[in-house]
Structures are given as structure tokens and as C-alpha cells.
Amino acid sequence: MAENGIGVSVRRKEDKRYLIGKGNYTDDINVVGQTYAIFVRSPHAHATINGIELAAAETSAGVVAVFTGDDLAADGIGPLICGVTVTSDDGEPHRAPAHPALAQGKVNYVGDHVAIVIAETLAQAKDAAEKVEVDYGILPAVTDTGSAADEGQQQIHEAAPNNICFNWPLGDKEAVEAAFASAHKISRLDLINNRMVTNPIEPRAVLGEYNTGTEEITLHLTSQNPHLHRLVLSAFNQLAPEHKLRIVAPDVGGGFGAKIFIYAEELVVGWACRKVNRPVKWTSDRTEAFLSDAHGRDHVTSAEMALDKDGKFLALRVMTTANLGAYISTFGTMVPSYLYAFLFAGQYTTPLIYSEVKAVFTNTAPVDASRGAGRPEATFMLERLVDVAAADMGLDPVEIRRRNFIPVDAFPYQTPVVQCYDSGDYHAALDKALALADYDGFGARAEEAKTRGMLRGIGLSSYVEACGIAPSAAVGQLGAGIGLWESAQVRFNPTGNVQVFTGSHSSGQGHETTFAQLVTELLGVPIEDIEVIHGDTAKTQFGMGTYGSRSMAVGGVAIAKACEKLIAKGKKIAAHALEAAEGDIEFADGNFTIAGTDKAMSIAEVAFNAYVPHSYPEDLEPGFDENAFFDPLNFSFPGGTHICEVEIDPETGVVEIIKYSAVDDFGKLINPMIVEGQVHGGITHGVGQALLEACHYDSEGQLITASFMDYAMPRADNVPSFDIDYAPTDPPDNPLGVKGCGEAGAIGAPPAVINAITNALGVKHIDMPATPEKVWRAAQGAA
Amino acid sequence: MPVIHMRVNGNPVSGEVEARTLLVQFLRDDLRLTGTHVGCDTSQCGACVVHVDGKSVKSCTMLAIMANDCEVMTIEGLANGSELHPMQQAFMDNHGLQCGFCTPGMVMSALDIVERNGNDLDEATIRKELTGNICRCTGYHNIVKAVKAGARAMGD
Numbered sequence: 001m002a003e004n005g006i007g008v009s010v011r012r013k014e015d016k017r018y019l020i021g022k023g024n025y026t027d028d029i030n031v032v033g034q035t036y037a038i039f040v041r042s043p044h045a046h047a048t049i050n051g052i053e054l055a056a057a058e059t060s061a062g063v064v065a066v067f068t069g070d071d072l073a074a075d076g077i078g079p080l081i082c083g084v085t086v087t088s089d090d091g092e093p094h095r096a097p098a099h100p101a102l103a104q105g106k107v108n109y110v111g112d113h114v115a116i117v118i119a120e121t122l123a124q125a126k127d128a129a130e131k132v133e134v135d136y137g138i139l140p141a142v143t144d145t146g147s148a149a150d151e152g153q154q155q156i157h158e159a160a161p162n163n164i165c166f167n168w169p170l171g172d173k174e175a176v177e178a179a180f181a182s183a184h185k186i187s188r189l190d191l192i193n194n195r196m197v198t199n200p201i202e203p204r205a206v207l208g209e210y211n212t213g214t215e216e217i218t219l220h221l222t223s224q225n226p227h228l229h230r231l232v233l234s235a236f237n238q239l240a241p242e243h244k245l246r247i248v249a250p251d252v253g254g255g256f257g258a259k260i261f262i263y264a265e266e267l268v269v270g271w272a273c274r275k276v277n278r279p280v281k282w283t284s285d286r287t288e289a290f291l292s293d294a295h296g297r298d299h300v301t302s303a304e305m306a307l308d309k310d311g312k313f314l315a316l317r318v319m320t321t322a323n324l325g326a327y328i329s330t331f332g333t334m335v336p337s338y339l340y341a342f343l344f345a346g347q348y349t350t351p352l353i354y355s356e357v358k359a360v361f362t363n364t365a366p367v368d369a370s371r372g373a374g375r376p377e378a379t380f381m382l383e384r385l386v387d388v389a390a391a392d393m394g395l396d397p398v399e400i401r402r403r404n405f406i407p408v409d410a411f412p413y414q415t416p417v418v419q420c421y422d423s424g425d426y427h428a429a430l431d432k433a434l435a436l437a438d439y440d441g442f443g444a445r446a447e448e449a450k451t452r453g454m455l456r457g458i459g460l461s462s463y464v465e466a467c468g469i470a471p472s473a474a475v476g477q478l479g480a481g482i483g484l485w486e487s488a489q490v491r492f493n494p495t496g497n498v499q500v501f502t503g504s505h506s507s508g509q510g511h512e513t514t515f516a517q518l519v520t521e522l523l524g525v526p527i528e529d530i531e532v533i534h535g536d537t538a539k540t541q542f543g544m545g546t547y548g549s550r551s552m553a554v555g556g557v558a559i560a561k562a563c564e565k566l567i568a569k570g571k572k573i574a575a576h577a578l579e580a581a582e583g584d585i586e587f588a589d590g591n592f593t594i595a596g597t598d599k600a601m602s603i604a605e606v607a608f609n610a611y612v613p614h615s616y617p618e619d620l621e622p623g624f625d626e627n628a629f630f631d632p633l634n635f636s637f638p639g640g641t642h643i644c645e646v647e648i649d650p651e652t653g654v655v656e657i658i659k660y661s662a663v664d665d666f667g668k669l670i671n672p673m674i675v676e677g678q679v680h681g682g683i684t685h686g687v688g689q690a691l692l693e694a695c696h697y698d699s700e701g702q703l704i705t706a707s708f709m710d711y712a713m714p715r716a717d718n719v720p721s722f723d724i725d726y727a728p729t730d731p732p733d734n735p736l737g738v739k740g741c742g743e744a745g746a747i748g749a750p751p752a753v754i755n756a757i758t759n760a761l762g763v764k765h766i767d768m769p770a771t772p773e774k775v776w777r778a779a780q781g782a783a
Numbered sequence: 784m785p786v787i788h789m790r791v792n793g794n795p796v797s798g799e800v801e802a803r804t805l806l807v808q809f810l811r812d813d814l815r816l817t818g819t820h821v822g823c824d825t826s827q828c829g830a831c832v833v834h835v836d837g838k839s840v841k842s843c844t845m846l847a848i849m850a851n852d853c854e855v856m857t858i859e860g861l862a863n864g865s866e867l868h869p870m871q872q873a874f875m876d877n878h879g880l881q882c883g884f885c886t887p888g889m890v891m892s893a894l895d896i897v898e899r900n901g902n903d904l905d906e907a908t909i910r911k912e913l914t915g916n917i918c919r920c921t922g923y924h925n926i927v928k929a930v931k932a933g934a935r936a937m938g939d
Binding site: 015022123254676721 | 801803811812815816817818819820821822823824825827828830857858859861862867871874875876878880881882883884885886887890906909910911913914916917918919920921922923924925926927928
């Protein structure tokens with residue numbers, strides 16, 4: 001093992017700049033001649049635009065320009081696109097109503113973009129935006145997910161009759177019906193997966209600059225995937241040719257999915273900076289973030305499990321209505337379909353699964369991927385239903401899981417819902433988690449709590465997720481318009497230090513450290529001589545970015561492949577320099593050695609030699625700099641068991657998490673300290689969904705929870721310290737043996753928390769978030 | 784427009800500001816001290832915490848003119864040259880930060896917690912005292928460890 005290589009909890013290289021206030025986030029960047037933009041947003045959820053009066057705004061102090069959708073359309077810019085096609089049950093592609101970046105005659109949610117006001121100062125832009133007068137013809141709003149497609153509902157888009165985007169069936173309906181007909185027992189559960197706002201603490205921002213000399217647009221923006229932004233903005237939105245568009249995403253203050261998507265503000269600011277020939281900056285405030293960032297989750301589901309007399313799962317049937325919001329966001333169609341129903345097998349051998357997902361439009365902000373994206377919804381449905389089935393069968397929740405787990409020798413395991421799992425040992429993770437949580441001692445703890453008038457509960461969740469989001473062949477078959485490889489370049493400078501260019505992009509995951517650990521392990525260069533460069537399309541050749549826990553599983557492998565190419569090239573150079581046959585050169589610990597001798601060159605010496613090729617033969621190419629792409633054969637499938645223990649005060653309904661234990665299989669860990677941090681954050685995100693977070697629109701489509709005053713984010717006193725361990729397996733499809741860890745906590749936690757609460761209360765179900773009021777009511781009913 | 788004077792991180796500064804200018808805007812836009820961040824507009828997230836005359840303040844909720852003649856300390860003023868403040872070092876050693884956006888506010892709040900509660904902090908106290916700072920990345924686990932370790936190191 002290299003000193004700071006794979007498996008070492010190396011302190012992060014990026015931390016110092018953040019700790020001394022020298023981080024460089026988009027809003028920290030200011031340029032000469034910069035103007036400020038404010039978006040005029042719809043105050044109504046659903047309305048026609050009968051007219052817009054701009055004169056007062058245009059003549060307001062400091063105003064540079066005011067533009068509306070007509071100006072954007074006149075220049076042929078937009079509309080925004082969705083990247084993944086889902087085929088509806090009529091054989092047609094999903095219904096895709098136009099998504100203009102600035103409204104065209106109609107607004108469809110509160111916060112929808114009507115106009116952009118650009119002024120010399122932010123205050124002047126705000127003042128002028130107040131003076132834009134819009135004549136709205138208010139229409140009834142559709143906000144409720146479950147009834148959005150009902151007969152007689154207000155229609156939102158002409159292109160989407162009954163407000164339906166798609167009806168997507170999966171599985172053998174008749175076979176599942178037959179299994180239900182002959183089942184010993186059928187367990188049923190209706191549930192809601194609560195709508196969340198992703199809320200990275202850095203709000204979105206974009207700074208656009210146009211160079212009249214080079215005719216290049218540069219957008220500094222908050223993105224998890226700068227090359228994807230460039231591709232979509234150029235190929236689909238006609239902002240600029242791809243080679244004349246540079247995207248720079250500097251330090252990104254959290255993403256969790258919300259900064260994947262190509263947003264209206266980014267396109268409009270990019271277009272406007274060329275139009276006014278001045279730099280234009282827009283920074284979201286928090287309420288704008290609530291209104292216009294893509295939201296997450298928002299499902300209404302009915303689920304049923306057919307069981308035999310031994311508690312074995314015979315068949316699963318799931319009917320879900322998923323809210324897509326007013327328009328389809330960049331990956332809006334993919335989240336409640338492929339990222340959701342393909343995970344319905346969970347950790348179990350359920351042989352037959354049938355599901356239908358009805359995706360509906362409503363007059364709410366677009367809904368898209370948010371930490372976990374589809375997989376938390378699948379896991380919550382399944383792990384709650386399994387607990388209900390356990391109660392119905394009179395089995396312990398642990399026992400019913402054990403009886404249905406996919407056995408360790410069954411991998412790779414083909415599920416009935418498309419995915420083929422790479423590896424897993426679900427019993428091992430469960431056993432470890434039970435020990436960590438002292439599951440056997442729970443009864444005594446519950447008795448003790450009772451003497452204090454408290455209700456104690458314990459709940460578990462055994463999840464599996466699909467990570468390392470790729471492979472291109474699979475997503476292409478499913479209707480994705482893009483490939484999902486990753487790319488890397490590893491470049492030695494003549495003085496022996498290394499620059500690693502990656503298409504992955506960190507929004508807090510610590511890539512500058514973990515990727516450097518990988519390179520020090522493979523090439524033997526000291527970690528302090530390795531710099532990871534990301535987030536700039538002018539620096540990194542290509543990339544697909546960071547989401548779906550793919551950075552190490554896909555991007556890391558691309559880096560490793562570039563390192564392999566460097567070693568192969570280095571052998572040629574060393575052979576030439578040492579006057580040996582290439583086949584006699586061995587590479588280990590940063591040195592090229594003639595086998596069986598002590599004649600050697602360090603990799604730094606080889607690098608120098610490669611750039612000073614004074615006597616190279618014709619077939620030896622100078623330079624020490626290699627590119628690689630990696631496109632995996634399969635997703636990776638992390639899994640594990642999380643156990644939550646809660647104590648409830650029946651007098652107040654307040655839930656306290658006493659202990660939280662998580663045992664995960666992420667394959668090999670590159671930096672255990674960083675992995676553990678990802679798990680902590682994911683669990684807390686999941687606890688937020690389970691106990692606190694609810695994005696709520698009223699019946700008129702007003703967002704009631706549009707600030708941190710009204711939307712409860714998890715805070716330090718809402719969670720305990722966590723007990724984390726691992727039960728790793730070796731995924732055969734991943735060359736580095738890694739699986740991905742960024743989303744596991746957010747996937748495993750919600751059902752673990754709710755299962756603990758229902759256990760404490762002795763009730764069948766409680767919807768998230770389990771607020772004190774809901775819990776108190778349930779406690780009163782149960783008492 | 785009013786002219787204001789203050790000492791920021793020990794350096795005398797002055798500027799002409801609109802009366803409605805917030806302290807955080809003056810720090811970020813006029814002084815280009817961009818280590819202090821804005822994560823919300825309702826005094827909830829704490830990314831903007833600085834110290835004014837030794838007390839922790841959410842600089843998004845204070846007018847710049849209210850800090851006239853005051854002593855302001857921001858995240859940029861903590862390190863001693865290339866040597867990190869013990870609290871900064873504790874955040875690094877304990878992986879108390881991920882994206883880094885809430886971090887300056889967390890560190891400034893942590894110093895205030897130590898100021899008011901001493902160097903030997905228990906977990907419950909730290910968690911209660913940190914509720915004015917929101918972090919979406921870390922789940923707080925390592926921030927709590929960092930504050931405890933940093934507080935102790937400050938007492939050494």
C-alpha cells in the first residue's frame with residue numbers, strides 16, 4: 001500500500017482553502033463591467049399572460065435591459081429539454097410539452113420565469129423588477145399528486161391530455177395476478193413519499209461573459225456536470241456552438257442532485273450576456289431556490305405483497321403516481337421510472353413483480369433527481385411493506401428479511417426487474433448491523449423506557465441501490481439521449497509532478513483527495529505532487545459529471561486506465577533510456593527497473609526524459625500525458641442494513657433518535673474517513689425526510705414552505721452521532737472494486753426511522769415527515 | 784450615501800454604502816472578503832456568521848452602517864499566517880467539512896460557543912448550540928467532533 005494510497009484516511013487536500021475563507025464559489029467571482037440580473041417570476045401557479053408592460057422597468061434607474069420570452073424566441077433560443085425518453089403504455093414516447101426558459105403566453109407554477117431584468121446594481125435590478133407589470137388571467141391550479149390525472153381536472157398542457165406524462169408498466173401483470181390469487185397472505189400498504197427540496201446550502205448562481213473578439217461565451221455556474229451543461233446548452237438550446245461555449249463550475253457548495261439540471265436562469269443569462277454585451281450575474285436567494293430548484297420525490301403509492309405460508313415473497317405489485325411538476329426537468333422522466341421500479345426486488349428473491357407508474361403534471365416546480373433519486377422512493381415502499389408483511393405473518397422483521405434475502409452464492413443475481421446485481425452478502429450486513437445495534441438488548445431497553453413513560457421502538461431497513469450511474473449501452477437502450485462514460489487525463493509535467501484532469505466534479509465529496517490517492521497508489525508519486533483539476537470545460541477534455549454515486553466507480557476507473565497507459569508508455573521510454581528491451585522493464589513503487597538488475601529510473605525521471613527527447617527513435621513518441629475513457633459493463637449495487645432506535649414522548653409526539661447503526665457494502669473504500677462522512681450526511685438527509693422535511697403547496701399552488709423558517713432542515717440537535725461499519729463484497733464488474741457511497745444513507749434511513757416509529761407506537765403506518773403532531777395523534781390513537 | 788468605518792480582521796477599512804446595504808454585502812462585495820457566505824435570507828442557515836465586537840452575528844441580518852466603528856472578525860482573520868487556528872485545524876483533522884460552504888459560519892459559531900461555554904464541551908451542548916447553523920453535507924457528526932476537539936485544543 002502506498003503511504004497515502006487506497007484505504008488510507010488521508011486528510012483532505014481541499015480543506016485548507018475552505019477553512020481560511022479562500023474557497024471560490026460562483027457568487028464569489030466578480031468581473032469588470034458586471035451587471036446584475038433579477039428574474040420576474042410568476043406569483044400565480046397557473047395563468048395566461050395577457051400582456052406585459054415593461055416601460056416603467058426599462059426606464060428605472062440603472063436598468064440595462066429587460067427581456068421576455070418573445071425576445072428569447074426571436075433569437076431561436078431554447079426550449080429546455082428532457083434527456084431521457086420513457087415509452088408510455090400506448091407505445092408512444094412520454095408527452096413532452098414545451099418548456100420555454102422564459103414564459104410564452106402562460107405560466108405554470110409559482111416561480112415560473114416571466115422576464116429578466118438586468119441593471120448596474122443588484123438593488124437597481126430588484127427595484128426595476130418590481131415595476132414589470134404582468135396582466136395575468138388566473139386559471140385553477142392542480143397541485144395534488146394523487147388527483148392530478150382525475151377526470152375533469154384542470155388541464156395544464158395541451159400536449160398532455162389528463163395531465164399525464166406517461167403510464168409506464170413493468171413486469172408480467174397476469175403472472176403476478178395469478179400469484180396473488182393463490183397466495184397464503186396478501187399484505188397491503190398505501191403510502192406517500194413526501195416532496196422534498198434538495199437545498200444545498202450554496203444557492204444556484206450563474207455569471208455569463210461574452211468575448212466579442214473570440215465570440216466565446218463563458219458561464220461560471222453551480223454545476224455538478226459542466227460538460228453536460230455545455231452539451232445541452234449548445235446542442236439543444238442553441239446558446240452557442242460547443243467549441244465557443246466554456247462552462248466553469250468552480251467550488252460547488254453542495255449539489256445532491258439539484259445542480260445536475262440545465263435551468264432556465266443559466267440559459268437566459270448565457271444568452272443575455274451576449275445580447276447586452278456585458279457580463280451578467282444572477283445569484284438565487286433562498287426563497288428563489290425553494291421556488292425554482294428542481295424538487296425531489298412526491299409519490300403516491302399503493303403496494304401489495306403476496307406471501308406463502310412460510311413468509312416467502314411470491315409476488316409484488318406496486319401502483320405509483322409520480323408528480324413531475326409543471327414541466328419535465330432534465331432527467332425528470334428517468335427518476336420515477338428506471339431509477340425507481342428497477343429497484344423493486346430490493347434484497348429479496350421475489351420472483352414476480354409488476355408495477356405501473358403514472359407520471360403527472362401539476363402546477364408546481366419541476367421534480368427531478370435528489371440524493372438517491374428514485375431509489376429512496378423504492379426502498380421506502382419496499383422496506384415499509386416488508387415490515388407490514390412481517391406483522392401480518394407474525395414474524396420478526398429480521399426473520400422475514402432473512403427468509404427472503406438473495407443468498408450470497410446467487411450473485412450475479414438477475415432480478416425480475418431488469419437489473420442484474422453484481423455482488424452482495426445481505427446476511428453478513430444484517431448480522432453485523434444487529435450486533436452493532438444490540439438488537440437483542442432492545443427488549444430490556446424498551447421496558448426501561450416504559451418506566452419513564454416513554455415509547456421505545458426499533459426499525460430496520462435492508463436496502464440495495466444502483467450506483468455508478470452508467471453504462472451507456474444500458475441507458476441508451478432505455479431511451480437516454482446521452483452516454484454515461486467518464487473521461488480522465490493524467491499529465492506529468494517535466495519536473496515530475498502530476499495534473500489529473502477528471503470529468504467528475506466535486507460538490508463536497510473530496511475528489512481532490514481521493515483521486516490523488518488513487519494516482520499515488522498506481523504511480524508511486526507522492527500525494528503532495530498530485531493536483532486534481534475539474535469543473536472547467538476548457539481544462540478537462542470531456543466528462544459526464546457527478547451524480548448517482550458515480551465519481552469513483554466510473555470516473556476513478558477512467559483515471560486508473562490513464563495511469564495504466566502511462567505505465568505502458570513509461571516502459572518504452574525507460575527501455576530506450578536504459579538501453580534495455582521493453583519486455584524487460586518492470587514498474588513498481590514509482591520506479592521502472594530492468595528485471596533482475598538494480599538499473600532503474602523513477603517515474604519522475606521518465607517524465608523528464610519524455611519531454612527532453614534528444615535521441616528518440618522515430619517510433620517513440622515524446623510526452624508523458626495520457627487520456628482514457630471508461631464505460632462500465634453494469635451499474636454497481638451497494639447495499640446494507642440500517643437500524644434505527646427511537647424514543648417517543650407520547651405527551652408531545654417528539655421523536656428522538658437514540659441510536660443509529662449502519663452497515664453498508666460499498667466494495668473497496670479509497671478513503672474511509674470520506675466514505676464515513678458521506679454516510680453521515682446521507683443518513684441525516686434521510687432523517688430529514690423521515691422526521692422533518694415537507695415541501696407543501698396549498699390548493700392554489702402557493703408554496704407554503706419557501707424559506708428555512710417554514711421548511712424544517714435537519715439541524716445538529718435532530719440527529720445523534722452514528723455507528724458505522726461495513727460488510728464489503730467484491731463487485732466483479734468494477735475494475736477498482738468500488739461501488740459508490742454518496743446516496744446510501746438517504747436511501748436506507750427513511751424506512752429505518754419510520755419502521756422504528758411504527759414499532760414504538762404499534763401502528764401499521766405513519767406518513768413522512770413524522771412530525772410531533774402526527775406522532776402525537778398516532779400515540780393517542782394507539783394508547 | 785453614508786460613509787462607514789470599521790476594523791475588519793484588525794485592518795481599518797471604510798466605504799460609502801447605501802443605507803440598505805447589509806454587513807455581509809459590504810464584506811463580500813466592497814471588501815471582497817468572500818469567505819463569509821450567504822445561504823439564506825432569514826437568519827436561519829448561519830453561513831454568514833462573523834464576530835462583531837467579539838460577539839457572533841449573522842451578517843445577513845445586520846446593516847453595514849450598524850457595524851460602524853466596530854471591530855469585525857471574519858473567517859479570513861483567524862489563521863496566523865500559514866498556521867491554522869486550532870478550531871480550523873480541528874475541522875480539517877476531524878473531516879468536519881465537505882463542500883465547505885457552511886464551514887466559515889460553523890467555525891465562527893464554534894469559536895463563539897467556546898467563548899461562552901469553555902473548553903470542555905459535551906456533545907449535547909455542542910449540538911444545541913449549533914442549531915443556528917445548517918449543514919447539508921456532513922450530518923453534523925464530524926462537525927460535533929471537530930468543535931469538541933477544537934475547543935479542547937484552544938484551551939491547551
